[in-house]
Amino acid sequence: MFYRYQEWKDRLHNFNDHIILDISLCLTLRNLLQVHTSVNRAVEFLQLTTGIEFPPPETILHAYLQFEALTDHEYKYSCPTCGDYPPVVIMGVHKQTASPLSGNDIEKPPGNFKGEVNLEEFWESLSKEMISRGFVANGRHDLFAVPPSYHFWAPWIGKNTRHSDTVLNTEFEKVTEERLREELFKQKDDVIQSLCHECAVESTGSRSDLLLRLSDEMKSRSATGGWGVIMCPCGIVYSLKCSFQAESHRDFADLLLS
Template sequence: MLHAYLQFEALTDHEYKYSCPTCGDYPPVVIMGVHKHTASPLSENDIEKPPGNFKGEVNLEEFWESLSKEMISRGFVANGGHNPFAVPPSYHFWAPWIGKNTRHSDTVLNTEFEKVHSSKSASEILEMTLTEERLREELFKQKDDVIRSLCNECGVDSTGSRSDLLLRLSDEMKSRQTYDKIYSKIWSATGGWGVIMCPCGIVYSLKCNLRAESHQDFADLLLSWHHMPNVIIYDFAQALSKHINLRAPEELPISPFEGRLVEPTQDNTELAKCGQLKVSLPWLDEKTRGTESDPHGHPVTGSSDHYVLCDRFHEGSTEDGDVLRKLTLVPQLADKVNSEIAEQLFAQMKKNDYFLNMSLPSTHLFQMRNIIHHYNENKANKLSTRSTKSFGSNLLTEAVLGTF
């Protein structure tokens, strides 16, 4: 049954456009998130190493065409037989999916090999991919038996309540040895999948990570877009901003103020903390035109500014420097953008976790693109219907008013 379904989907002429009827191909505002509960149980030895000259560029169309061929050919291979079209996991031939009109070309970025194959020391890699605050946040989500087991492994007293254990581990995390143990236990498994969505809830980019997710994965996606969004909403905004600018130091894509809304002065920080700072981005309501327009501006807004902001859930834990990244500082976004829309998608998709995790990596990836495709289509149809009804209602109102 599964092979028949996969063959059907592979032979169907899906467009996989991954685009919103309301926001178009280049949404100026995006929300990003990662679903960690869907991941193939791959060890480092299961993943083919990249050639020495690999620079992190993959032909997206070739990769997904190869996956389709594998799905089709399975029906012609005896059970347990060798499939000559099989696509094994590898760092150099493993691509995300980005809609044709959204990506800048068929060649997209996937630099996951740098997470493992790097000249940096292990501690430097850890510091790049994960902050202590983020690891602590993940630790607090773990089940009691995992927390107690970690205490035993780290030589920490494992008696007492959950709160006692978490407090002890948090204190011990300042030690590099303990930090590394906790990291390897709860984070360094294979990486789930990341999405970039518009505020309407349509998925524009999908990436199934081979290794633990980091801001590097989202940088790959954003740098593969034809037009980078003006506002990027992400849990760990500061890390993403710095990483993207380090990737393109001659351009500094995330600017002004490294993606903060205003210059990070003491006065601005204090005003933001007190709730007395508001930063208007008028081009979100109406495109900048005429003499004020920027030739390098976004096609929807006309602005070339790029901000990376924190979602509402993480606003309370922002440090002084990141208090200027709060979504609620922008009147055009504060009450209009649901920054938790990615989490809502993941909640809907939980029912798929078990069978996806039991699948081969190539099957997992192929099915995920189809699942999100059908989700997008249903979401887009609802948006179009709602817009049509609203437009028709406005026309009726205008006609009635015109008779008086």
């Protein structure tokens, strides 16, 4: 018989039978994240304050996320002033969380995929993955892992704001950097020179030189992914979307239409 200690009444959260967090520490990490202090910084602070070496910050983060995945949250993603459907919204992108994945790392959608994803099923699957990290030994395959894919990757929109649990994610229809490069190489010399001027890129040299400079400029500007956010003027977040590719109007259109 296997017994796993998990008694929250003792104010302890057991991550993997080796790392056990005090509940007050979990709540402290939550509050620090809400004031834009990362778990890495929090662990560094605790080590400097106590003089005790902590587990790696990534492990502490996984333990904290498991705690949150097991917690029933009451946050409604809705502003008491602006209501469930604010007449004015502010849209922005948080690029510091840009994805390290390339287009080749992401599973392609099936041919009949129309850009509709069940939000509740997706986020429930992510919660299960966070919980399972405490049960799966390092190096072993996690049956609950959620691989990046266009057809099972959903934004989060508050329950009272979204039309239904089925939301849009049409990111697979974005024009990729590879496609842009292919189109660039098809252009005539005068068009390429004009693009160099518009992008403030040196326009002297051979056609190959210009194409190489434009490709480098395109790569430097096209940060991969990030968090798309929609909030009301009061600063209350209504929806979040994690993108694989550089942000575009399509990301926010998906959120607004959902």
